[in-house]
Amino acid sequence: MDWSTKAWESIEEIYTQILNLSFIKELTSGTLEREKFNFYLEQDSIYLAEFGKVLAGIACKLDKSEHRKIFLSFALDTVAVEQALHQFYLQNRKKVVEASPSCLLYTCYIHKQLATTSIEEAVAAILPCFWIYKKVGDYILENQIPGENQYQNWIDTYGGDEFSEAVELAIDICNELAKGTTICNQNKMIDAFVMASKLEWMFWKSAYEMEEWPVKSNIIYV
Numbered sequence: 001m002d003w004s005t006k007a008w009e010s011i012e013e014i015y016t017q018i019l020n021l022s023f024i025k026e027l028t029s030g031t032l033e034r035e036k037f038n039f040y041l042e043q044d045s046i047y048l049a050e051f052g053k054v055l056a057g058i059a060c061k062l063d064k065s066e067h068r069k070i071f072l073s074f075a076l077d078t079v080a081v082e083q084a085l086h087q088f089y090l091q092n093r094k095k096v097v098e099a100s101p102s103c104l105l106y107t108c109y110i111h112k113q114l115a116t117t118s119i120e121e122a123v124a125a126i127l128p129c130f131w132i133y134k135k136v137g138d139y140i141l142e143n144q145i146p147g148e149n150q151y152q153n154w155i156d157t158y159g160g161d162e163f164s165e166a167v168e169l170a171i172d173i174c175n176e177l178a179k180g181t182t183i184c185n186q187n188k189m190i191d192a193f194v195m196a197s198k199l200e201w202m203f204w205k206s207a208y209e210m211e212e213w214p215v216k217s218n219i220i221y222v
C-alpha cells in the first residue's frame with residue numbers, strides 16, 4: 001500500500017465529519033447565509049496568503065528541480081485563486097480582518113512544519129488542503145440541488161477536472177518523498193497529514209460559527 005493510501009485511510013473519519021458539517025451541507029444546497037460565506041472568504045484570504053508563502057518555502061527546500069517547479073506553480077495558483085474568488089465575492093472589500101483562532105492555528109501550524117520539521121513532513125502537512133478540497137468540491141458537484149447556487153463559482157474552482165491535475169501532482173510528490181525516507185519519517189508524515197485534516201475541519205466549523213476571540217481588546221494605534 002503506498003503512503004497516500006494509508007494517509008487517506010487515516011482521515012476517512014475526519015473526512016466524513018467534514019461532509020456532515022452544516023457549512024458543507026448548506027454550501028451544497030446554496031442556502032448558506034452570505035454573512036457566513038463572507039466570513040469564510042475573509043479568513044480564507046488570510047489563510048491563502050500564508051499558504052502561498054509556505055508553498056514557496058517548501059519549493060526552496062526540495063531537491064528535485066521538477067518538484068521545485070511544481071511547488072512554485074502551486075504558490076502562483078494560490079495567489080490567482082485568492083484574487084479571483086475574492087474579486088468575485090467580496091468585490092475587493094478592503095476591510096482589515098484579524099485571523100480567527102482556528103485560522104491562526106492552521107496557518108501557524110503549516111509555518112511551523114516548514115520551519116522545524118523535515119521537508120517530507122512539511123509537504124505532508126499541505127496535502128489535505130489540496131486533496132480534501134478536491135474531494136469536497138467533487139462531492140458538492142455530485143450532490144448539488146440542480147438549479148441556481150449562489151456559490152457555483154466557488155464550487156467550480158475546486159470540483160471538476162481542472163483542479164485534479166494539481167491534486168494528483170501533490171499526491172505523487174508525497175508518495176515519492178515517502179519512498180525515499182525512513183519508516184519513522186513516513187509515520188511522522190501521516191501525523192502531519194492527519195493534523196492538517198483536523199485543521200481543515202476546524203476551519204469550516206469556525207467559519208459557520210463566525211468564530212471570535214474569547215477575549216476582546218481595544219487597540220489604540222499611535
Ligand SMILES: Cc1ncc(C[n+]2csc(CCO)c2C)c(N)n1
Nearest residue numbers: 044047074077078081129130133203
Ligand atoms: C482553509 C483552506 N484549505 C484549503 C483550501 C484550498 N486551497 C487553497 S490554496 C490551494 C492550492 C492551489 O490553489 C488549495 C487547493 C482553501 N482555499 N482554504
